[in-house]
Structure formats: C-alpha cells, structure tokens
Amino acid sequence: MSVCCRTCDHRTRAMHTLPSTPSLLDVCLITLTFKSTFPTSTPLASSTSSYTALNAVLNDITDTLEQTPHPTTFTTWSPCLSDPHKVAILTTASETCAGGTSHVFAPVLKHLSAPPSVQHIFLDYSVLTLAASSPEHKIPCDIIVLRAPTPGIAGAIGKRFGWAPKRSSLSAQMLLGAPAAFSRPGDLIRDFWAWAELRDSGEPGSPSRSSSLGSEHEGVQLKSTNSDEKNMSLFFSEDEGEDDDGSKHNDMDDETLVMIFQWSSLEAADRFKHPLQRSLGQNGQEVGPDLWDRHVAHPVRQLKGVGAQVDTLRLELRGVEERILVAGKNNTVAGVRERSGSRTLSVMATGIGERVSGFWR
Numbered sequence: 001m002s003v004c005c006r007t008c009d010h011r012t013r014a015m016h017t018l019p020s021t022p023s024l025l026d027v028c029l030i031t032l033t034f035k036s037t038f039p040t041s042t043p044l045a046s047s048t049s050s051y052t053a054l055n056a057v058l059n060d061i062t063d064t065l066e067q068t069p070h071p072t073t074f075t076t077w078s079p080c081l082s083d084p085h086k087v088a089i090l091t092t093a094s095e096t097c098a099g100g101t102s103h104v105f106a107p108v109l110k111h112l113s114a115p116p117s118v119q120h121i122f123l124d125y126s127v128l129t130l131a132a133s134s135p136e137h138k139i140p141c142d143i144i145v146l147r148a149p150t151p152g153i154a155g156a157i158g159k160r161f162g163w164a165p166k167r168s169s170l171s172a173q174m175l176l177g178a179p180a181a182f183s184r185p186g187d188l189i190r191d192f193w194a195w196a197e198l199r200d201s202g203e204p205g206s207p208s209r210s211s212s213l214g215s216e217h218e219g220v221q222l223k224s225t226n227s228d229e230k231n232m233s234l235f236f237s238e239d240e241g242e243d244d245d246g247s248k249h250n251d252m253d254d255e256t257l258v259m260i261f262q263w264s265s266l267e268a269a270d271r272f273k274h275p276l277q278r279s280l281g282q283n284g285q286e287v288g289p290d291l292w293d294r295h296v297a298h299p300v301r302q303l304k305g306v307g308a309q310v311d312t313l314r315l316e317l318r319g320v321e322e323r324i325l326v327a328g329k330n331n332t333v334a335g336v337r338e339r340s341g342s343r344t345l346s347v348m349a350t351g352i353g354e355r356v357s358g359f360w361r
Contacts (some may be wrong), residue, residue, distance in 0.1 A: 023124070023125075024122040024123060024124055025072060025092055025122065025123055025124075025125065025127060025128075026092065026094040026120055026121075026122055027090060027091070027092055027094075027120070027121050027122070027123050027127055028089070028090070028091050028092070028093065028094055028097045028118055028119070028120055029088065029089075029090060029118070029119040029120075029121060029143065029145070029196075029258060030088065030089040030090075030091070030097060030116055030117065030118050030119075031086060031087075031088055031089075031116070031117040031145075031311070031313070032054070032086065032087045032088075032089070032108065032112055032116055032117075033085055033086050033112055033113050033114045033117075034050055034085050034086070034087065034111055034112060034113065035085075035111060035112065035113045036050065036085070036111075037084040037085060038050060038051070038054075038079050038080075038084060038085060038086070038087055039051070039079070040079045040081065040084070049111070050108070050111040051324075052324050052326060053107045053108040053110075053111055054077075054087060054108055054111075055320075055321060055323060055324045056107040056108070056323065056324070057104060057105060057107055057108050058075065058077055058089070058320045058321075059320060059322075059323040060096075060104050060107075061075050061089075061091055061093045061096055061097065061104055061320075062075050062320050064093050064095075064096040064104075065091075065092065065093050072092065072125065072128060073092045073093070074090075074091070074092055074128065074130070074131035074132075075089065075090070075091040075092070075093065075319075075320055076089070076090050076091075076130060076131060076132045076139070076317040076318060076319060076320075077089040077090070077317065077318065077320065078138075078315035078316050078317045078318060079315075080313050080314060080315060081266075081314040081315065081316065082312060082313065082314040083313070085113070086313065088143065088313050088315055088317075090130055090317065094120060097118055098118070099118050100115040100116040100117060100118050101115070102116075102118075119145065119196040119256055119258055120196060120197040121192075121194040121195070121196050121197065121258050122194060122197065123192050123194055126190060126192075127192055127260075129189070129190070129262060130260075130262060130317055132317055132318045132319040133319060134318075134319045135318050135319045135320065135321045136318070136319075137318060137319060138316040138317065138318050139262065139316065139317040139318070140262070140263040140264070140265055140266045140268075140269060140315070140316055141260060141261055141262045141263060141315050141316075141317060142260075142261040142263070142269060142312065142313065142314055142315070143258065143259070143260050143261075143312070143313040143315065144258075144259040144261075144296070144300060144310065144311070144312050144313075145256060145257075145258055145259075145310070145311040145312075145313075146256065146257040146258075146259075146300065146303060146308050146309070146310060147255075147256045147308065147309040147310075147311070148255040148256065148308060148309075149307065149308075149309060150307065151255075153303070153306060153307045153308050154255035156303060156306055156308070157255070157257055157303055157308060158255075160299050160302075160303060161193070161257060161299070163195065165193035165194065165195065165257060165259075166192075166193050166194070168193060168295070169191050169192070169193045169259075170188060170191050170261070170291065170292075170295060170296065171188075171190050171191050173291065173295055174188070174281050174282065174287065174291075184282060184283050184284070185264065185282060186264070186268075186279070186280040186281040186282055186283075186284065186285070186287065187263060187264055187265075187268035187269070187271055187272040187279045187280055187281070187287070188261060188262070188263060188264075188268075188269075188272055188279075188281070188287075189262045189263065189264055190262050191259065191260060191261045191262065192258075192259070192260040192262075193257070193258070193259045193260075194257075194258055195255065195256065195257055195258075196255075196256040196257070196258055198255075259296070266314075266316070269314075272287065272291075272292060273292045273297070275289045275290055275292075275293060276289065277289075279291075
C-alpha cells in the first residue's frame with residue numbers, strides 16, 4: 001500500500017467537502033476527428049455532409065441547454081486551425097455529452113475516424129468569456145491536452161504542474177508583481193488549467209481518484225514549479241494498478257491535464273509565444289520573452305519525451321449556427337426555430353464572464 005503525499009490528501013479532502021452550491025462549471029471539451037479534411041470556411045463547409053452532421057449535433061446540444069435556460073450555459077465550437085481533420089466543441093451540457101458514446105453524437109459518427117473524445121473539466125465562472133455571442137463572433141484560443149497513458153506518466157505530469165495546476169498557469173505567473181484586478185488585458189487575456197474528471201470509476205459524474213504516483217522515468221529531470229508539499233511521492237512498480245484493497249484498477253491511465261489559453265487575437269498568440277517578439281501583459285506591461293517556453297512549451301515537450309500524449313488545438317471559437325434543413329427529413333418547428341433565446345443567453349454569459357473574471361485574476 002502506497003503512502004499518499006499531502007497533495008493527494010488535500011485533493012481527496014476537497015472532493016469530499018464540496019459546498020452544496022457549486023462554484024464551478026462543468027465544461028465539456030469535445031474533440032471530433034473527421035475522416036476527411038473539415039473545411040474552415042463557413043460557405044464551403046455548409047455544403048458538405050460532414051458539416052451538416054456536425055450542425056445537427058451542435059443544435060441538439062443547444063436544444064438540451066434551452067430546456068433549462070440559465071445565463072451560465074453555453075456551447076461554442078471551432079474547426080482546428082492546426083489540424084484540418086479536427087473540430088473542438090466547448091459546452092456546459094455535461095449530462096448530454098457525458099461520454100463519447102452519448103446518443104447526441106449519432107449524426108456525425110459515420111464521418112469520424114475515431115470515437116468522440118470527451119473531457120469534463122471544472123472551471124470558475126470566468127470561463128464564460130469563451131461563450132461566443134454569435135457564429136460571427138470568434139474567440140481565438142489554444143487548447144493543450146496532456147494525456148497520461150500510464151500511472152507513472154500521470155505522476156510526471158503532476159510533479160511538473162501540480163495537482164492544483166491553476167497555480168502554475170500563466171495568469172498566476174503574470175499576477176506576480178502585477179497591479180490589482182480588473183486591469184486591461186494584454187495579448188493573453190486569461191488561461192484555464194484543470195485536470196479532467198474521470199467518469200468510469202463506478203459512479204457517474206464521480207471525480208478523478210487521487211493516488212500517490214510519481215515519475216517512473218528516473219533519467220529524466222522534471223523540474224517542478226510547485227513546492228515539495230504539492231509534488232507527488234515517488235512511484236513504486238508494485239503500486240501500479242492496485243487499489244488499497246489490492247484490486248486492479250485503470251483509473252489513473254486516463255489522467256488528463258487540459259490547458260486553455262484565450263488570446264486577444266491569433267497574431268497576439270504568435271507574438272506571445274515567440275521569444276524574440278515583444279509581448280504585452282496586463283495594463284501594457286511587457287511580458288518576459290521566455291514565459292511561454294519556460295512554463296508551457298518546454299515542459300510539454302519534456303513530458304512528451306517521457307511518453308505523455310499531447311494534443312494541441314488552435315481554435316477560433318464561435319457560436320452555433322441555426323439548424324440546417326435537410327431535404328426529405330422531418331424538420332420539426334423546434335429544430336429549425338430561430339435561436340433568439342439561445343443567442344440571448346450567450347450574450348448574457350459573455351457579459352457575466354467579463355464582469356466577474358477579475359475575481360479570478
């Protein structure tokens with residue numbers, strides 16, 4: 001039986017002492033990989049069968065949110081600019097999109113080369129700034145997904161970024177010595193770092209199980225920006241795949257870290273990442289030229305070298321277009337109606353996100 005580190009103890013305690021009123025939103029990151037290239041131009045895309053199928057999925061998701069309207073519900077999507085075969089969706093319809101086998105994905109399955117990938121992450125209300133108010137409103141962002149195929153690699157990711165990765169985010173680094181909240185954003189508006197929740201541990205909606213695991217790659221130096229208290233304990237091979245009662249488990253195989261970076265523009269993103277270009281932070285303050293490399297790019301490359309699976313998505317998130325009418329199919333009034341209510345909620349969500357985001361900066 002392994003001895004849990006203080007990070008794991010804190011994580012487990014937090015899961016069992018969650019307040020009755022949730023202060024975080026359950027946001028689903030859905031990645032769809034198409035067999036053929038998915039067009040990024042809307043006029044061209046709207047004439048393809050794959051886009052029509054995706055449009056049906058997006059509208060079905062939005063319809064479920066309209067049944068329980070709330071200013072904190074939203075659905076945005078984007079074709080991946082870095083991989084023409086991929087499309088990403090961000091939505092708060094956590095029950096509808098519980099997993100890759102959910103019925104809502106049925107219209108698009110025949111166009112995919114792999115099952116839908118669904119990650120559930122809990123984020124604070126500032127994530128509402130990603131709620132685009134219309135299909136024409138595009139929000140530039142990058143998403144990096146770090147997957148751990150083994151417990152040892154999960155430990156390596158946890159050792160580098162900690163089990164409270166929000167403390168390692170670029171926003172947290174830039175806040176050091178920065179002026180008070182509600183400041184004017186720079187090239188990087190904000191970023192969200194969170195561990196994805198595991199949904200296959202026996203109880204639907206149950207969070208990821210905390211374990212005491214570390215890196216099994218002794219020859220790799222993984223320098224942590226977190227204190228020793230937040231790091232994970234060493235990994236022992238006899239602990240792999242066993243619970244406290246000795247039974248086998250595979251929960252840690254799916255540990256995934258998700259990092260979302262919201263930019264003021266795609267050009268600002270390129271400028272921020274380039275070590276030789278001047279980038280601005282909050283209130284026009286200059287950002288260190290190696291901030292991206294030191295806290296994101298280099299650690300990600302390092303973890304990829306020890307076996308972590310890395311998926312990078314360059315996106316322009318936008319609102320959902322109205323349902324496309326398909327000849328010969330039963331298009332109900334509810335399915336093709338004007339989404340005035342949905343758009344109103346998106347606008348409200350965007351406004352709320354802008355107002356409250358300062359509390360988490």
